[in-house]
Amino acid sequence: MTKCDFIRDRLAEYAVGGLRGRVRARVEAHTRTCSECRAELRALERTGELLDATAPQEAPAETWEGIQERIALHPRGERRRETRGRPKLGWRPKLGWRPRWAWVMATAAVVLVLMVAVLLGPLGLGEPRLVVALEADEEMQATMEGHLSAVWAAPLSDMAALGLQMASVEENG
Amino acid sequence: MGEDRDEVRELVVRAKVACRARSGDGEAFGALYRRYQSGIYTFIRSQVREAELAADLTQDTFVRAWESLPRLRKEGAFRGWLYRIAANLVRDEVKSGRARLEVTESTLAGEDGSRLPEPAGKEGVPEEMLASEEMKEEVRRALDSLPAEQRAAVVMHHMEGMGMSEIAEAMGVRPGTVMSRLARAREALRKELSRYVEGSDDEV
Numbered sequence: 154m155t156k157c158d159f160i161r162d163r164l165a166e167y168a169v170g171g172l173r174g175r176v177r178a179r180v181e182a183h184t185r186t187c188s189e190c191r192a193e194l195r196a197l198e199r200t201g202e203l204l205d206a207t208a209p210q211e212a213p214a215e216t217w218e219g220i221q222e223r224i225a226l227h228p229r230g231e232r233r234r235e236t237r238g239r240p241k242l243g244w245r246p247k248l249g250w251r252p253r254w255a256w257v258m259a260t261a262a263v264v265l266v267l268m269v270a271v272l273l274g275p276l277g278l279g280e281p282r283l284v285v286a287l288e289a290d291e292e293m294q295a296t297m298e299g300h301l302s303a304v305w306a307a308p309l310s311d312m313a314a315l316g317l318q319m320a321s322v323e324e325n326g
Numbered sequence: 327m328g329e330d331r332d333e334v335r336e337l338v339v340r341a342k343v344a345c346r347a348r349s350g351d352g353e354a355f356g357a358l359y360r361r362y363q364s365g366i367y368t369f370i371r372s373q374v375r376e377a378e379l380a381a382d383l384t385q386d387t388f389v390r391a392w393e394s395l396p397r398l399r400k401e402g403a404f405r406g407w408l409y410r411i412a413a414n415l416v417r418d419e420v421k422s423g424r425a426r427l428e429v430t431e432s433t434l435a436g437e438d439g440s441r442l443p444e445p446a447g448k449e450g451v452p453e454e455m456l457a458s459e460e461m462k463e464e465v466r467r468a469l470d471s472l473p474a475e476q477r478a479a480v481v482m483h484h485m486e487g488m489g490m491s492e493i494a495e496a497m498g499v500r501p502g503t504v505m506s507r508l509a510r511a512r513e514a515l516r517k518e519l520s521r522y523v524e525g526s527d528d529e530v
Contacts, residue, residue, distance in 0.1 A: 199525075213377075223385075
């Protein structure tokens with residue numbers, strides 16, 4: 154490998170600022186005396202200048218309108234409706250896209266169902282009236298939703314509270 | 327294209343306040359959008375084939391950024407963080423098979439008249455050279471011929487003015503890898519654009 158070959162192999166790296174120390178000094182010393190390598194370095198630098206002077210492309214005007222609509226209608230952390238003609242990427246039924254609270258709520262819901270199943274006895278046939286009450290009574294559902302986070306944080310203590318709530322439903326029902 | 331970090335930091339702080347208040351007040355966030363939309367769109371467009379998909383992913387990038395703003399600790403690092411969101415969305419899209427990491431159509435300005443490259447300005451690049459439509463087309467074609475990861479590095483570095491570390495963070499690679507991609511891209515583009523970059527001006 155000639156000296157010029159060694160330098161040429163490193164000119165692009167030098168041009169993007171990637172060389173340090175002795176190799177950098179060697180490239181600089183060589184290009185001061187070798188006109189061919191200097192011309193090659195200049196061509197690489199002009200390529201960079203050409204790219205620097207190339208402007209990026211503007212996003213379509215309606216992009217910001219869509220963002221505003223999605224932000225304004227649906228504050229962060231909530232699911233939003235479609236705002237464009239094609240299915241939005243954000244709404245794909247894709248597990249990786251769900252926020253952390255959704256997993257917490259889903260887990261809490263599973264725990265709640267298991268607790269209800271235990272309280273109703275084997276196969277859930279003991280007190281069908283209670284299941285009907287859980288599904289039909291909106292106030293009860295709201296109470297249950299309120300329990301979800303507590304169930305997650307402290308299932309044992311909430312279990313007691315749930316038992317009291319169910320007893321109340323039975324008395325009222 | 328440099329960035330005023332203090333100004334960006336202030337905008338990000340204001341946007342975070344609006345986000346936390348769930349007010350939907352997009353004034354500061356709008357300023358951030360105006361500042362970065364072209365870079366993000368061009369980056370995404372350089373990675374996926376369809377313009378419509380690129381626009382959708384640009385929208386998703388900023389919506390995701392809005393949703394995640396409260397978790398951004400370093401306000402001054404907003405740009406790299408934003409590009410990381412965009413890069414992740416592109417990666418997800420490619421994994422899903424809805425997009426390919428190759429392009430055949432142009433990824434840069436001017437083709438549809440949306441925005442022309444800034445003429446002159448840069449030392450060593452004659453105005454008449456940049457004003458040449460033929461040359462702009464050549465630059466676009468040359469860029470499109472690069473591998474996707476090199477194209478991404480070129481867009482972030484040359485068009486958005488991002489440093490090696492910032493690009494590395496956005497792309498999830500080491501700064502040395504970014505440097506290497508830029509060097510390989512520079513070499514390839516120098517050959518593709520030889521008629522524009524070779525000349526008697528060899529003064530260093």
